[in-house]
Amino acid sequence: MAADEVRPRSGLRSLLHRLTASEQELESEDLRRDSERAGCACADTVKRGELVTVAGRLRTVVYTPRTNLPTLEADLYDGTDVITLVFLGRRQISGIEPGRALFAKGRVALRDGRKVIYNPHYELEAHR
Incomplete structure (x- = not known):
């Protein structure tokens, strides 16, 4: 088994993990699991030029006034x-x-070394 693979935990092991893991780690695991269940690509595996569907939670939203667009x-x-x-x-x-x-679908590009999708098709998930 590769070092970055996550194997299912037994009941006691899972409980111990949930008690000792940080809130951020637990949230990350839940988001990854939800994304995989929905059949979406994981953001860490997508490459430039690929047409992908990704799912997750918005961390930040910023309006950037640019001179031309x-x-x-x-x-x-x-x-x-x-x-x-x-x-x-x-x-x-x-x-x-x-x-x-939300879910977002589009072609992955790179801008300043970061993965971006320009004008993605998106679907909002209902508030939980």
Whole structure:
């Protein structure tokens, strides 16, 4: 088994892990598991040029006023890595807010070494 693989834990082992893991670790595991169950790609494995569907939770949403084209940028975290969703020409989008879970589909690009998807097709998940 590879070092980065996560194997299922037995009942006692799982309980011990849940008691000793940080809240951030538990949230990351839950997001990764939810993304995999939905059949989405993990953000840490996607490559530039791939057409992917990713799922996760928005960490930050920032309006960036640029001189020629304003953008709304949202960092989507799926428990493995962050992909920045870039909405060109938008100042705000209803429902695109920190903490919101969503699915996004688009072609992965690299900008300054970071993974981005420009103008993704997205679906908001219901608030939990």
